[in-house]
Amino acid sequence: MENNPIESLINSPITEGPIMEDVRHGEEGYVDMKAKMATKDLTVSYAKVQALKGVSLNIYPNEVTALIGPSGCGKSTFIRSLNRMNDTISVCNIEGQVFLDGENIYDPARDVVQLRTQVGMVFQKPNPFPKSIFENVAYGPKIHGLAADDEELHGIVLGSLERAGLLDEVKDRLNVPGTSLSGGQQQRLCIARAIAVRPDIILMDEPCSALDPIATKRIEELITELKAEYTIVIVTHSMQQARRLSDKIAYFHLGSIVEHGETAEVFENPVDERTADYVLGRIG
Amino acid sequence: MTELAFKGPSAEQLRRRHLAEKRFRLFAISSVFLGLAFLGVLFIIVAISGADAVRQAKMLLTISLDVDEFEEGKNSNSAQISKADFEGFIKKSMRSSFPDAKTRRMKRELSKLVSSGAAYELREFILTNPNQIGEEITIWVTASDDVDMLLKGKLNRDLPADLRQLSDQQLLWLDQLMEQNKLEMQFNWTLFTKGDSREPEQAGIAGAMIGSFYSVMVCLLISFPLGVLAAIYLESFAPKNAWTSFIEVNINNLAAVPSIVFGLLGLAVFLNFFELPRSAPLVGGMVLALMTLPTIIIAGRAAIQSVPPSIKEAALAVGASPIQAVFHHVLPLAMPGMLTGTIIGTARALGETAPLLMIGMVAFVVDLPTTFTDPATALPVQVFLWSDMPETAFAERTSAAILVLLAFVGTLNLTAVILRNKFETRY
Amino acid sequence: MREATQGSKAAPQKRFWTERLIMAVLILCSSVAILTTIGIVASLIFESIRFFQIVPITDFLFGLHWSPQMAIREDQVGSSGAFGAIPLLVGTLLISAVALTVAGPVGLMSAVFLSEYASSSVRSKIKPTLEILAGIPTVVYGFFAAIVVAPWLRRGGEAIGLDVSSESALAAGLVMGIMTIPFVSSISDDAITAVPTSLKEGALAVGSTRSEAIKKVIIPAALPGIAGGLLLATSRVIGETMIVVMAAGLTAKLTLNPLDAVTTVTVQIVTLLTGDQEFDSPKTLSAFALGLMLFTVTLALNVTALKIVKAYREQYD
The missing domain is CATH 1.10.3720.10 (MetI-like)
Known part of the structure; x- marks a missing residue:
């Protein structure tokens, strides 16, 4: 199953030149060497349904890139292609390329396990393992052998919890199950779990959609802090959140990016009519 | 914050983990395979062994149904026919086919070639064809289970005589019967039409x-x-x-x-x-x-x-x-x-x-x-x-x-x- | 309109009584299950009490010697043998242990393959094929164990210089284990599929290989369901009769060596109650005491297992 996208990739010709019509900066359609990650002609289909139609996007380091758009537009499919989570779906077929530091992650020689340690992910619904708080965070460093001894492991766990802004709340009860925390705490635990393996990039798929406004605010602050150390890609339904958090924004519509660029610019001066309707709240 | 720089698992560690993954997957596949293989072996063994039971060795006997053996001769009713000595008919027929069986022991060996159920088969035949009384008839009767096993190749004739169920003399007779086409495998109706029996060749389900x-x-x-x-x-x-x-x-x-x-x-x-x-x-x-x-x-x-x-x-x-x-x-x-x-x-x-x-x-x-x-x-x-x-x-x-x-x-x-x-x- | 009104005056009365009757029949039918249980418990306890009046219950529960067939002394208690159930229990546990050693890992790993590795088309073919194993009558397994597996083991043992009994616990246990594979596999499959996908994705997203996600996250999360299933499997294996009747031994021997011939509770029940019997002899009554023991143990296992499985299902619902 994991081989299919790779095979089709080897066989597919690499298309040259600009693909998108709605270009803002004139840089689209090719891979910017300054980008941390970049996709080129990324096409994803589930069985016969095409979810992404030749998407190209550059994602820059230490920035928050927000992906917005109506439901079913392909944002989640796109973000799941960046760490090859779509590999787990057997009917999923992927064409095109995704570059991480200039290397194609769909290259047959590329190790998915290694890739996912470099590109972490936080999901829509908090999904702590049914283990203790400590074990949740320690899970990644343990399987990857990142800590030489217990002391170092402890350091990594506490450090990650601190960076996720959770340490103060849980430091006295590291052995209670992760599932006993509140929704917002669970999500921060999941962020700590993701950063414990020291990724370069963190993907967040609507991380606040299951949380109340206060917990959401907490996570948003955290994202802004984390930006200094990580490259962050976030899918969100909330226009305000995208505007508050992101440096760059990409607007997805029916499997394509119809507009992207600096957040402020897209919000203040949308070029595409569909984007304008959406960001100004006329549809969506 | 340099300690935060990306430091993934080492190449050696990754290789080991992927190997473990392959082993685990192999274990999972072989588990399923074990169950399926057992199923296959079970069916094959039972089918091969069971297929043999569908055929049964039968022997062609020529029997003269002497009128004197029946109480009222040709006019005997069913009850009177049933009293006749059917086993005697069969023994007589066997002895006339192989006059060389002179001693008691040889006679006993000869009659053991035929199933003890043959007498019932003869009775059934006469009961349905009473007009045959007094005639000479030919009839296929069931052979004994040892003969059946011999014809199915499950009885090794190369064993020393005292280790096998059939004596040298019996084998000789059987070979003669085979030459005369008087011994052959037929569909085993008994298996599907009869009840249980101590004799395998007469047993049915x-x-x-x-x-x-x-x-x-x-x-x-x-x-x-x-x-x-x-x-x-x-x-x-x-x-x-x-x-x-x-x-x-x-x-x-x-x-x-x-x-x-x-x-x-x-x-x-x-x-x-x-x-x-x-x-x-x-x-x-x-x-x-x-x-x-x-x-x-x-x-x-x-x-x-x-x-x-x-x-x-x-x-x-x-x-x-x-x-x-x-x-x-x-x-x-x-x-x-x-x-x-x-x-x-x-x-x-x-x-x-x-x-x-x-x-x-x-x-x-x-x-x-x-x-x-x-x-x-x-x-x-x-x-x-x-x-x-x-x-x-x-x-x-x-x-x-x-x-x-x-x-x-x-x-x-x-x-x-x-x-x-x-x-x-x-x- | 008038006609309808008139008609409906008499009708409800009739309908009412018919429906009362139907309801009574329905209640009666659903209480048959209760009656069955009462029947089982009552007959087992009644006959067991008669047995324990002849043979002391302590002799039965703690005795190390089982030989109901022979009268050792005329004036002996029960006057027809020894009724110590311990060798039977040990024999039953030995064969069950062999069976679960096969069915546990193989069933669980089959479930892992079907739920985590196989594509849906492979799964839809293999799962029903594997379930054929569960539909085969146990007498067929018994035949296979006695006629095929036991001689194989014996010859295999001879080849490497081991003395394997022709009625070894190993042969019966192995075949019983294979019979139980689809049962364990199907319950483990249900338990694994009930684990939310988000947990698996969470494990994969931090860079687990599939097997690491399965071993460290999915199976631990599904453990209560799997454990409940294993308990149910244990209860089935303990109560299984035909395989052991045909492939295990008849004489009670107190041993833990799976290459030896042992006998089980169910084998003894069958041996004691088939053939000619006088119904009041301690020999036949002891079968009911064994039956009571079997019923109690399997019931305890089932109740516990069903509770665990139920609690597990509710956790992820």
Whole structure:
């Protein structure tokens, strides 16, 4: 199953030149060497349904890139292609390329396990393992052998919890199950779990959609802090959140990016009519 | 913050982990393979062994039916014919074919080539053709199981004479019979038309099949109506109280009680308390019914649950009483699911052995049962009985009985699957 | 309109009584299950009490010697043998242990393959094929164990210089284990599929290999369901009769060596109650005491297992 996208990739010709019509900066359609990650002609289909139609996007380091758009537009499919989570779906077929530091992650020689340690992910619904708080965070460093001894492991766990802004709340009860925390705490635990393996990039798929406004605010602050150390890609339904958090924004519509660029610019001066309707709240 | 820079797992560590992944996957695949391989081996071994039982060695005898041997000669009635010495006819015929058998020992060896059932076959023949009395007839009779084994290559003629069932002289005679085309393999009708016997060549599974049929009929007649009505009550009418939940827990646990315990129940209650006849398909069916009941109730409840409540509500809304709504509208829709569960339960009852042993359905029964209270065995019990017999010829018959049993059980289960696929409706 | 009104005056009365009757029949039908249980418990306890009046219950529960067939001394208690059930229990546990050693890992790993590795088309073919194993009558397994597997093991043992009994616990246990594979596999499959996908994705997203996700996250999360299933499997294996009747021994031997012939509770029940019997002898009554023991143990296992499985299902619902 994991081989299919790779095979089709080897066989597919690499298309040259600009693909998108709605270009803002004139840089689209090719891979910017300054980008941390970049996709080129990324096409994803589930069985016969095409979810992404030749998407190209550059994602820059230490920035928050927000992906917005109506439901079913392909944002989640796109973000799941960046760490090859779509590999787990057997009917999923992927064409095109995704570059991480200039290397194609769909290259047959590329190790998915290694890739996912470099590109972490936080999901829509908090999904702590049914283990203790400590074990949740320690899970990644343990399987990857990142800590030489217990002391170092402890350091990594506490450090990650601190960076996720959770340490103060849980430091006295590291052995209670992760599932006993509140929704917002669970999500921060999941962020700590993701950063414990020291990724370069963190993907967040609507991380606040299951949380109340206060917990959401907490996570948003955290994202802004984390930006200094990580490259962050976030899918969100909330226009305000995208505007508050992101440096760059990409607007997805029916499997394509119809507009992207600096957040402020897209919000203040949308070029595409569909984007304008959406960001100004006329549809969506 | 340099310590935060990306530092993934080492290449060596990754290689080891991917190797572990491959090992794990291999373990998983071989687990599935083990189960499938066993299934394959079981079927192949039983099929190869059972296929031999379909043919049986038969011998062509020329017999002169002397008028003097019958009480009233050509005018003998059935009762008088039956008194004739059929074994004598066969012995005489054998001796006239092989006049070289002079000593008592040789004569005995000669007559052992023919099955002891040959006399019955001759009697049957004369009873249906009484006009042949006084004539010389030729008739195919069953050969003994040793001859059968020899022809099937399961008796090694190269062994020293005292280690094999057939003597050198017997082998010589058999070779002569073969040359004269008087010894050949024919379809083994006996296996499918006769009851049990101590002699493998005369043993058949018909008695066991009839016994199984009667037991399963009784089982169905009791468990199906009881199961369906109980499912309807529990799912549609029972108040949600402690008593109902006690019944539910009870049914779930009953489904997991070892089958032999049901046999003990049958022995203590049906046989010893109510003094119903031992070895009878009636009692066997009753025990199987109690065993099948939980399966049918559980399947029945699931079937009723899958019918959307809107259908019942629609019936209630036009003024039907709750009972009418359930029996007129819910039950017909739930019926395919209930039938599927019933068929699966029946298949299990058909293959069940242990409880039948307890109520005495292990008797040695030669006559075919004709009523629900005649002593009988059942197909799986026949397999059990034959598998214990020392004769090689019983081994292939055991396999044949297994094949027939598997065919019945398989057909039932397949019917259930087809029924489920055909009527599977998503509301 | 008038006619309808008149008609419906008499009708409800009749309908009322018919429905009362139908309801009574329905209640009666659903209480048959209760009656069955009462019947089982009553007959087992009644006969067991008669047995324990002849043979002291302590002799039965703690005795190390089982030989109901022979009368050792005329004036002996029960006057027809020794009724210590311990060798039977040990024999039953030995064969069950062999069976679960096969069915546990193989069933669980089959479930892992079907739920985590196989594509849906492979799964839809293999799962029903594997379930054929569960539909085969146990007498067929018994035949296979006695006629095929036991001689194989014996010859295999000879080849490497081991003395394997022709009625070894190993042969019966192995075949019983294979019979139980689809049962364990199907319950483990249900338990594994009930684990939310988000947990698996969470494990994969931090860079687990599939097997690491399965071993460290999915199986631990599914453990209560799997454990409940294993308990149910244990209860089935303990109560299984035909395989052991045909492939295990008849004489009670107190041993833990799976290459030896041992006998089980169910084998003894069958042996004691088939053939000619006088119903009041301690020999036949002891079968009911064994039956009571079997019923109690399997019931305890089932109740516990069903509770665990139920609690597990509710956790992820």
